[in-house]
Structures are given as structure tokens and as C-alpha cells.
Amino acid sequence: MAKKRNATILVAVITVAAVVILFWRPTVLIYGLQAAGLYASIAIPMGLILGIVHIVNLAHGEFMMLAAYATFMVCQAFGLDPFVAMVPVALVTAAFGFMIYKLTIRQALKSPELNQLILTFGISIAITQLINLSFTSQTRKMSFDYVSASVDIGELSFGIYNFVFVVIAILMVIGLRLYLTKTISGKAALAVGQNPKGASIVGIDVDKTYGFVFALASGMIGMMGALFITRSSIFPGVGGPFTMKSFCLIAMAGVGNIPGILGASVLLGISENFLKAFRGTRGWADIVFFVLIITVILGRSIKGKKA
Amino acid sequence: MILEVKKLETGYGKLQVLRGIDLSVGKESVGLFGPNGAGKTTIINAIMGIVKPWAGTVEFEGKSIGGNPTHMVARAGIALVPQERELFPGMSVADNLELGAAYVPRGKPIMAQQLEVVLTLFPILKERYTQLVGTMSGGQQRMVAIGRALMANPALLILDEPSLGLQPSIVAEVFDRLAILKKDIAILVTEQNVRESLKAIDRGYVIENGVVLLEDTAKGLANNPHVISAYLGI
């Protein structure tokens, strides 16, 4: 009961705030949402792995970077559009993720979780440097006309392409939610996440489930890598910051809370852009990300204590 | 014979626990008794593939399952109520029960039917159908664990100390239920509550120090002086 009321109040406050911002500084809302879409759609696959396989994949951003390079090569070689190339690239990245799982992560599953963290740290170094050695640190970028698609409303002209990421994030959330709560295989994945021994006792193939989840998440991040090159330049270190950002967003949402990642991203995207819109607060836009994270986490821990 | 264990040896790390166990279960209910640390749970772990046998064989319905991965053993038709329950704490009672059957060929087709059986046996689970299992009391969780195993409609049901933490009236009901079930399926049960469980079993083994000390019918055990002094005192 109380929970529901809180949620309603929250929604109301957010709606009012959104309307105010929309009329006062519409670009804050537009760019805030666009940033949020990108943050969320990169963080969600990581959240999936963390929630089920309990691994903080420090090579998450590197998987995306790898997929972006693959897309770049494919698009250059066959003249494809990334939106077409994303299908094969997602499949290949899924296979790559599965292979990484089989060869490394799986062997470390029985070790303490920290081992897996450092394992993925090693993987991230190896991948980044391998790409660096073969492609150099020089950046690459393909440019597509549709990326500059633009809308004019009165005085205001703004890019609309990046809303693609908002759509993708929403689709990911809905899709995963349906999968995890409505399908048996999804429930089995959750069960494995909570108690692998218990899961095997009821006939669930734990190893296969981990492998599948890892491949699924890798495929999703592979797709994001393909689309990432439409928006950004790529270079060996391009993925790194997104690993940290995703990790932060997941912590803000709470492990296992995938819709929460979207919520956290929107909160961050809009507040960042809000601060960036004013001369006096520009320098603080970066700090808001981290202050918000701490506030939300601390707030939740205090609330959790009380309940 | 539904289950046939021969010369089974195993242990943990370097520690040998079982030193050549022979036991069998037909369409009947068989008890495993013995002091703490005798190796009862270890026998069950070896059957389920949770630990790998070092030596000896495990056959289920005529096929060797020794060393098979746990999920394959479960799918073949053996359901386990583990001593430590091993539930999915963050999922509802409903989901825990559903997963008991979902991956087992024998259980899946008659899921609805089995659910009815479980909810009748433990009405509290119907009341708490959507509660997260992790927030339930110790005894309630034991009921979920037993219910989850029943959902699988197994050919062999293994219960590792099922009465642990259950209130007396429910203990009685569980053993009544086992007494009915044993007509259709094989049951292997370990118990410290020997007096209660003797009512539900046909035969029993006493395990001590990783070997079978004696084997007898329920009646025989009830009259065995060693059993009386060690297991039936209270």
C-alpha cells in the first residue's frame, strides 16, 4: 500500500518536473533522454550478467568496442549499413562471448567472485591491446546522413537520431522482463542466479544457462557495438568508460533490477544535461553523476534498514 | 530394482567418507539411519552427482548414472529434498514449485495435478503462494522443499531429513503421505526421527563410519537392540 503511494507521488513529481523543463529548457529533456537511452542500453546487458552469473564483467565495454570494430570492417568491406550489419555482428559477438565464457569464466566459477572480476580485467586489457596493436590507437568513424536527421519546432532544431537508443533501451527492458518472469527458461536463469546447486537438483543445466546468459548479453552488447559506430568514433579504449558507467548505473538500480537501470539512466541523463545548460553549473555536470549514485545508494540502504 | 548402489566410495577433497556402500531401493520405501557424520548425506550426494564417486557403481532403472551431472540425474527421474533445502530465496513459492517440474520430463505434463497434491498437503503454501521463499520461516521453507520435489513426480524420491524443523503435526502428515506414495514410487529417506519414520518405511539401513552396519526390515530394526538404544530413546 505505502509502496504504491510512494510510487505514485514519485511519478507525479517526475511528470511535473518534466513538463516544467520541457517548456523552459526543452533541449535538456531531449539531450537528457538521448543520453539516457545510450547509457541504459549499454548497461542492461551487463546488468543481466551481473544478476545471473554474478560476474562484474570488466571487459563489457571491450566487447562493445570489439563489436564496433567488427561492424566497421564488415560495413567497409560489403558497403553495409550498421543497422543491417548489427544482426551478424550480434551473432558473432554472442558466439565470442560464449567462447570467452567456456574458455575462461567457466573455469573460474568455483573460485571467489573477485577472481572472476580480475579475470575479466585481464581479458579487457588483452582485448584492448590486441585491437590497439592491429588497428593502432587512431580513431575511426563512418558517417551516415541519417545520423544528422533533424527536427525543427519553431526556433528549435535538434537531432532526433539518438532517440533510437531510447527505443532500444525500452525494448531491451520489456524483452528481458518478459523473458525472465514469463518464460520457464527465464525463470530457470533467475533460479540459477540465486542458487546454482538448487537449480541443478531440479534438472536445470547450470553450465548451459550461464553460457546462454553470457552469450545473450554479449549478443546484446554486440548489437550496441554495431549501432555505436553510427554515433561515435571508435578507438581501442572507447569501451572502457562505459564499463564503469554501466557498473554505476546497475548499482544505482540495485542488482537484478533491470527496469531500474533505465530509470537510473533517465535520472542521470537529465540531471547532467540540466547542469550543462547553465554557465555557472557546467563544470559540475560530471560530479552530479557520482553524487547522485552515492545519494541513491545511501538512500536505499537507509530505507532498507528501516524496512 | 529402481536404484542399485554397489561398493560406493567417495569423500571430499582428500577426506574419504564412504568406504564401500551397497544398497538398493525397489518400489518401496527405504530408510537410511546413522549418527551424525556417518555419511548419509554423502551417499545421497553421490547418487545425485553432487559429488563424484571415487569407486563403485550407481544404477538407476538399470542404467548407470554414477558420475552423471546432477541435472541429468534429476531429469532421469530422481527428486531430492536436500538437507539444506537449496531453494531459490528471491523467487515466490509459485515459481519454486513450478521449477520443480519444469525441467523434468516425468513432472512437466502433470504439473497442475501435482501442484494440487502439494497445496493440499501444505495448505500454508497456498496461503503464501506469492511470498518470497527467502522470507519464510525455517519450517515453511522445508515444506516448499518437499513440495518442489513432489512436483517432479519422480520415480525415486530422496528425502534428506525431511522432518527437520517441521512441527509435529506436519511431520506426521508428511510420513502419512510417504506411506501412500511408496505404493507408486521408490523412496529413500534419511531421518533422525527414527520412531516416526519407521512407520513409513519398509526396510532400512544403518550407516556408521561410511559403511553399512546393518540392514533389516522396519520391524526388524524396531526390535534391534542397537537401534533401540541409539535411535529410539527419545
Added chain:
Amino acid sequence: DTIKLGGTWPLADITGKQGSMAAQLAVEEINAAGGVLGKKLELIVIDDELKADKGAAAFEKLITVDNVDVLVGGMASGVALGQVPVLKKYGKVYVTTGAAASSTVEKAIGADSDWYFHLHPWDYNQGASYAQGWDEIQKKYPSIKIKKIFLAYEEGAFGKSSFDQTKVLFGADKRYVIDGAPFKSAAQGGGDYGAVLEAAKTFKPDLFLWAGWDADALPMLEQAKAMKFNPGIYLGAPPGWPIGFGTSKLSDNVMFYGMWAPSINEISPASKKFYTGFVKKYKEEPATYFAPLSYSAIYIIADAIKLAGTVETNALIKALEATKYASPLGQTITFTPANIIKHQGIKNQKILQWQNGRQEVIWPFESATAKPVYPFPKWK
């Protein structure tokens, strides 16, 4: 028996990678032409990993273990700072290709470090050179009029010092109105230019300058187009450009600051020699000015050793002070005093423009390869 040169560069970065490769090219060319003082040159390269402590340890090794005669190389200011104590301890001649941060590195080196030869312009050298350049360009092409300048700068040391220098050097006599806003570079995980471009658009600048990294180049243009942001001059100041930037339609008529471009081959034989040599040996294009700069450093050292007839420090310093090297950068390099240090090599930068996929030099006029296209065309 060889003359040993020891260099540190960040080898995992394109700047250091190509810088060290170009230096190696120069060494081989010199050796092929008979070496120096009858000896061959030998270049020992150690990765500084873009880390101050690694850079310092590398010099420590080059000096004490490898016993090199001259030090060379360098890129990041942060690494240079870490190396300063080691350099000062040994006082070995160092011809450096890196470090632009005057407020830290030049200060740390100080006025009496005679052995320190700094090829790369300091940040204030660059600023002064641009101010002069735009003055001259406006004089020569009266249609070009600049009053309002907006600087979008990446929030790190590079962007921040660019903004500070621009404010000082352009804002001094109130001829220009200057504003700016920081952004997080894509190189640091940023890449959202909406807010900063929005600020720029509101300011309506005649000259829009962004000081960021190559990763920002195309995405920023794309976003500018989406927002219909149309400054009179669209100018960038990245240290390098993404591969294939010129092939994008968006690149057309973008201006930029730089030190070297392949088009300089047309006006400088040294550049042509360097360029063809590099492409032939490594099968890749020099993509950063650190390549010709490091190449130059080796030639400057070799010439000085020849002149001094020894690698002894004092004689070598004397010889280096007499340097007059017609470099592949399209200008002759000499060492003159800077604000603090005694031996500053290059002081001016160039203003260039992307025209039909080529980087053309606009200013200084004596090395110009094309005329400026103005104004930056309106987005369609």
C-alpha cells in the same frame, strides 16, 4: 661501436608509435648515408606507457644501464613532468618532441637547464601564433570578419589550457568577444555535444573553435548539422584526425590548427622525403605530426654531433644552439629562448583547411598550399 640515442614515447598511442617509427626511419637514413663521425647511430626506444613513473624509470635505464649519449622523444606533458627530476639529476642533452603545458613543464624545467631542447611549441606559442594568423588572414581576405569567438573545449588539461590561452591572447585588446564551454571528450567516454553546441549556437560566433581529440571530430560535426549550427568558421584543434575523415562530406571546409599535413610535400622537399620514406618502410601514412617532428629531432641531433665532432655535453649544446634545420614541417628549425627555457624550437603553428578531402595549408602564407574557403557553407 655506435652513438646511442635513447628515446621514450607512448608506444601504444598512435603519436608515440609513429613518432618512434619515424625516428627509427631517420636513424636508418642517416646510417645509410654513412652515419655520424664514422659511427652508426643506434636508437633505443622504451615505452613510457603514458605514465610518469614509467617514463622516469625508462630514462633512468637509458642513462645508467644503456649509457646513451643523447635523449630524445616524449609526447605527454604528464610524463614529461615525471621525467624532470631524472633529467635534472644527469643533465644529459635532451631533444624533446613533446610537452606543451608551459605552466607545469616549462616551469619545472626552469631557466638554467641548458641541456633541454624543446621542439614542440608551448601552449602560449600556439596561441600567439593563431592570434597572429587570424589577424593576417583578415587583413589579406577582407571578406573574412571575426568578432565573436566561441571555444568548445574538452574538460582535460589540453582543452582547459587552450581556452585559457585563447582568452588571454585574443581577448587582450578587446577586439574579440570570447566565450566558451567545456565538454567531455569521446576519448574520455563522453561524446554528447548537444549542450555545448547549444551554448555555442546561442552565442552566434563568427569563429567556432573546438579543442578536443580526434574522436570528437566527426560526431561533433554530425551533431552540429542536426542542430543546424552554422558558424562563419568551423575550426578544430585536435592533435590528429580520424582515419578517413577527409572522405566524409562533412569534413569539407572545416578549418584546423596543425603542424604538418601531406600537402606540405608540395612545398618542402624534406617533407616529401620523409613522407615517401615513411610510407615505403611502414606501409602506412603518417597520421600525426609527431612523426615528422620526431624525424626532425633525429636529424637535428645528428647534425649537431657532426658539428660538435663529439657527444660531449657542452660541445653538443653549443652545436645544437647553432641548429638550422630545414624540416619536413615546412619551416626551418632553430632554437631561440622561450618565456623561461633557453632552447625553444618551433614557435608557430599553421592554420589549415580540409578542402575536397585534402588538408591544405592556409597560413602562414609562405607555406600556404591553398586559399581559404569562406564562410563555412550552410547545412542543408
Added chain:
Amino acid sequence: MSKLTTTGLTKAFSGLVAVNNVSFHMDEGEILGIIGPNGAGKTTFIHLVSGILLPTSGSITFKGNDITYAPAHVRSRMGIARTYQLIHPLENLKVIENVMVGAVFSKDKSLKEARKSAEAICAELELGRLERDTAQLSILEIKKMEIARALANEPEVLFLDEVMAGLNSDETKQLIATVQRIARERKLAVGVVEHVMGVIRELTHRVIVLEAGELIAEGTYETVSKNPRVIEAYLGGAA
């Protein structure tokens, strides 16, 4: 005088009232049985008096001090110790160290003293080979270790949550005797939760019965076990 009393103690978990308005007392040297159906709130009640959970309302007094909201470690230092229904071994510590924890932190003993008293307590409980890892212990040994750890706190009040569950009758008999002896020698007040009626009958002086969070009956085992409400809700035909 009562060592420990509660008045109107209540704990609700978002809607579900697990402990409802329970007033009770425990006296020095008394062994009190706490029984009731699964989910009646017995474990929750122990969580409340030991400070692992804080109550929704009501109060707890220990030796005349109000400890309703005192942190768990403070209560332990004051003299309330307990074991857990679901075992809680400290698996990275040796058996002896597990027991020492109680003495070191509740009674501020030095490591040396703590080791000595831990060894004494283990000997009393017939728990041997103290340098083992906890993974090598059988259930009986783990339970003994947990009792030993609680005793190392040198408590005045001790709660045992289903420590006899999973023991055979031989072992149960032994442990009953041990608990009785310890309670007598140390003048301990002991609260015992068990579902095995034989244990309750043998061990306790007085019994309280919880059902759905409420205290529904109180008295000796004999009177309580004849209470029709207790029979219906709890014992069934098994009494």
C-alpha cells in the same frame, strides 16, 4: 526477579505480523520452552530479543535496563547469547577461533585468555580437534561449536533455536544433559525452541506457545500439551 521481560512485543513484516503483542519473562536458572507451529514467530521472537531485528512496537528489558533498541553486539556484551536455527559457522576461522570470537568481543578477553576459556568450554561440550576447519564438522559438531561460541560470551540468558534438530536420540540425550548441567552450573536462563516434543518434555521447566505471532498458552509441558488449542494448531495426532 526476572532477567528478561518483554511487554507487548510486536514485529510486522510489511503487513504480516510475525510476532504479535507478546509479553513474557524469563528467570534466572530457568529453562523455558518456546514452541508453536511453523511460522508462528519463534525465530523472529529470538531475533527481536537478541537485537538482530528491531521491533515494530513493545519493549524489552534485561536486568531492569530497557534494551528495546540496543544494537545486537551491545546485548551480547550485556549477557544475551543465542544460536541460530540455520547454522552460522564462521567458515574461515578454525573451530577454536570460532569459539574465541565470543570471548574476545563480548568479554574483551585477550587472545590468550580467550583461547583458554574457549578450550575449556569445548571440553565441556566434548568438542575435540579444535584446529579443524568448520567444513570438516558434522552437524552435531557444528551445533556444539555454536553453543560453545554462545557460551563463550558468558551470557546470563541463552537462546537455543532448534539445536537438537537433526540429532539422533543418543546425541539428543547427551546434549540435553549437557545443556541442563551448564544451565545449572552457570545459573543460566535458557530459552529453547524445538519441534521434538521429547526434548521439550525432558528439558524445560516451563513452556510458552506461540501461534501466528501470539502467545496462546503458557505452563508446564504437561499442561500445555493437553491444551486443546495447542493440540489442534501444533501437535495434531502426534502428541
Added chain:
Amino acid sequence: MKFKTSYLVAAVVAAIMIAFPTFLGAYPLNVARSVMTYMALAITWDMLLRSGQISFGIAGLFGLGSYASILAVLRGGMDPLLSIVFATVFSGAMAYALGFAILRLRAMYFSITTLALMEIFRIVIHNMHDFSGGPEGVVLPTVIFGGNASALYWLCLGGLFITIGASWFFEKSKMHLALTAIRNDETSARSNGVNIFKYLLITFVVTSAMQGMMGAIQVQSYGFTAPDTAFDANFTLLPLAIALLGGIHSTVGPMAGAVLLGVAAEWLKLKIPYGHLIVYGIIIILVILFMPQGIVGMIRRAGRAAGRAGKQTGANHE
């Protein structure tokens, strides 16, 4: 008897370490300083890890110490050596204040919060141009001890000895029981009288202070710092890797790990100028895969195996 020999070994090793400058050149001493800095950071990180708390904020406290020290000298005219003490106290005090808020967090929430705090320190320093020098950083007029290689080495060694001593004390005192109990089972710890918050706070303050101290020593030895140098993510990630490769929950583990990774990194760099970092990454992967208990764990196990006759083993599923 066994104790005596281990003390003896420790004393001999310490003596050799102190004597290094008499027979090692400037370059090995320079590399040793870097190894020792990471070693100290890894040890302090491990000390907190013994309570189960995984900090991702090492770089934050390291950077904070660096800036406290350099700014104290530059802006406050403090003696460099004294500024190291000041930075140590300052970092400890900061940790004390922050500890009240963040030590109630657990698992990844604690980790992320420490990471976020580090970023906040970095951004604040980044934005306080006038005081802190902003993104370009600040430079000292001179390096401590005039840059004497031996003196710098001993300074760093001193810092390392302090961390080793603290870690050893934690292992031998009741801190060991407290932290292990908290790591294993907080509920059980609480009901056995362990004041969890108190012990976490002590550990957090002590380790943070020592991380700040190492930052101060580093900054005085190089005479400059900048946000990207002081708060380099490597100061967070490498100590983790080092401790894990060496063996966690001990003092010798991180020490072994630091020597392995530090020497391997330097050697690889000289052997494979382009691409040595790939091999570095692969080493981390392989060690984790094939020595899950770290070097120390493996040596211990090998010792035990040698002690006993080879007996058949089965799969251990726990």
C-alpha cells in the same frame, strides 16, 4: 620454533631490502619504488578485504594524499617530510568522516560508492583551478632529498614497512578475528559482541591513511602531480590484480603478487616494446585460471601435498 624461523626470514629479507641501494643502480631502484608503491596499496586493499569489503577507491585516497602533500608544501610552505605525515593524517581523517556514511554499505554498493567518491575527489580538484592547479596539475620547485635515488628508495621502503607492519598486526591481533567474522557472517559476528561498525571504521581509516601516505611519498618523489596522474584508475585496479595473483587475506600474498606483476611488466616492456600489454593481460588471465588461490595459495598447497603421500582426490563441490 616455527615462529622463530619466520621472524628470522623476515628480518633477513628486510635487511636485504634496506641494503639494496648499496648494490643496485638507479634504474632498479626506480623500478623497485614503483613495485613497492603498488605492493603497499595492494596490502592495504587486502586489509580491508579481510572484512569482506571490496574497495574501488584506492586511487581516490592515493590521489587525495598526493594533493594534500603537494598543496601543503606549495600553498602552506610545509616541510616536505612533514607534509607526508600531514597527508597521512588528512586521508585518515577524510576516511573517518566518510566512513560514517558509507560503511553501512556492502558488497558492490560499497565498491561503487568508493569508486564514485574517488571520481568526486578528482573532479573537485580538477575544478578548483586556482588552488589545485586544475587539470594541468601542480609542480614542486624541488624533489624531496634532492632526488637522491637511495633516499627516495628508503622513503618509499619506509612507507612500505609501515603498511606491512600494520597488516601483520592485523593478522596477529584480534582484528583478525573481528574482520574474518564480519566477512563470514555479520549476523553471527554481531550476536557475539563484535561491534561491526567500529572495526570497519578502524580498518577503513588505517588503510586509507596509508594509501594517502603512499600518494604523498609518490608525489614528493616526482615533484608534481595532476588529476590524471594522481587518480589514475591503475592505482585502483592493479592493486586488486596484484593481491589476487599473490593470494588474498594475507600479507605475503600481495607482496608476492607485486613482485611478480611489477617485474613482469618492466621486463615485458623491454622485450616487446609494441604490444607488451597484451602479454600482461594474458598473464593475469592465466594466473587466475591456473592459480585460483594465488601464488601463495599454490605454494602452500604444494607444500601440503609434498608433506602427505599423494592420495586419490575426488571432485569437491563445496
